[in-house]
Amino acid sequence: MRLFNFSIFSCQSCHGKAPWLKTLCQCCEEKLNFIFETKNLCSICALPLVSEKACFCAECISSPKYFDLVKSPFSYQSPVSELIQNFKFHKDLGAGKFLSQFLINFLNKNINKDCLDLPELIIPVPLHLKKLRKRGFNQSILIAKWVGQALKIPVNYKIIKRHKLTPAQVNLSREERLENLKNAFELVNKNKIKLLNIRHVALIDDVMTTGTTVNEISKILKQAGIEKIEVWCLARAIPEF
Numbered sequence: 339m340r341l342f343n344f345s346i347f348s349c350q351s352c353h354g355k356a357p358w359l360k361t362l363c364q365c366c367e368e369k370l371n372f373i374f375e376t377k378n379l380c381s382i383c384a385l386p387l388v389s390e391k392a393c394f395c396a397e398c399i400s401s402p403k404y405f406d407l408v409k410s411p412f413s414y415q416s417p418v419s420e421l422i423q424n425f426k427f428h429k430d431l432g433a434g435k436f437l438s439q440f441l442i443n444f445l446n447k448n449i450n451k452d453c454l455d456l457p458e459l460i461i462p463v464p465l466h467l468k469k470l471r472k473r474g475f476n477q478s479i480l481i482a483k484w485v486g487q488a489l490k491i492p493v494n495y496k497i498i499k500r501h502k503l504t505p506a507q508v509n510l511s512r513e514e515r516l517e518n519l520k521n522a523f524e525l526v527n528k529n530k531i532k533l534l535n536i537r538h539v540a541l542i543d544d545v546m547t548t549g550t551t552v553n554e555i556s557k558i559l560k561q562a563g564i565e566k567i568e569v570w571c572l573a574r575a576i577p578e579f
Contacts, residue, residue, distance in 0.1 A: 350424055350433055351417030361436040366417040373413045373574050383549055384408040384574050403549065404556035405541070405567040411444040412437070414545050414573040422544055422572060426477050434477060434544075437572045438484045445489065445570065457540040457568060460486045460493045461559075463551060464500040464523070481572065482542040491540070498555055499526050519554045528562050538566040547575040 349356040349363035356363040362370075373379070378387045380395040382403055387395060412418045418437065425434035449456065462478035470476055479495050486493040502522040525531075539559060541552050546569060556567045 349417075350430065351420045361421070361433060362417055369417055371413045371415045371418065373410055373576070382407055384410060386576065404553050404560050405549070405569050408546060408549070408569045408571070408574065409445060409448065410546065410571045410574040411440045412573040414547075414575040418573050426544060427473075429474065431480070434480055435484060438481050441481070441570060441572055442485055442488045445485070449489075455538065456489065457491060457538045457566075458536050459534075459539045460491050460570075461498055461539055461541050461555075462493065462495050463541060463543040463555065464495065464498050466500045466503045468503055478543050481544060485542060485570065497526055497531070498558070499524050519550055523555050523558055525558050525562055531559075531562050531564065537564060538568075539564055540568045540570050543569070543571045545573050545575060546571045 348354070349366055350361050351366040352363060354363050354365075360367075373384065378390050378392070379385065380387055380398055381393050382398045382405070383395060384407070385395045385397070387393075414422070421430075421433040421437055424430035425437070460482045462476065462482035464478075465473070465476045476495070479493075482493045482495065485491075500522055501524055504519060504522055541555060543552060546552060549569070552569045556569075559567055
């Protein structure tokens, strides 16, 4: 007597039927929105550009960034958004690892294609200790560990510390986000960066929305002598024009 049907799983986006060991059903998998399929992206922040002749978006021109470029396989839309929320707020490590593999594949493809130099260190975006205790884990650290292991790049999650507990960034204006994150981060060991002679790092986060958080961290790192900063994230939020 067969009690369970092991050939059917639940899709983590629509909760319909998904094939054996599959995170998404075929319908949701076909909806995956790959941001890198958009041909004309801002060379710095990876937002789609209105003009085909432009290289930078208006925001990066008017407000220069401390980070140098952003790499992300997905735009933050369904079903990716549901997977990230499950990973982040419901401790669904399978969803996180599923998306991280796409990031790894995307990075490998770009590294091989463009012959880009690899960062010497990966730094995950930190959580404040109170938020870390409440959530139980930092999703950015897990992504960083998976990516670092695949690309053979060391990970350090103790160099940058979030010492200021700030309200959520959701629904805040750009000015409010800037004020919210002012002096929120600190460099724990500036001398360690100098001793290791680190010049190129990658910051890792799950989602990049406006880039305010990674820009604030990048500012601290640039002041410490880091020459090149890449931002690697699972998804990039794309504003509606």
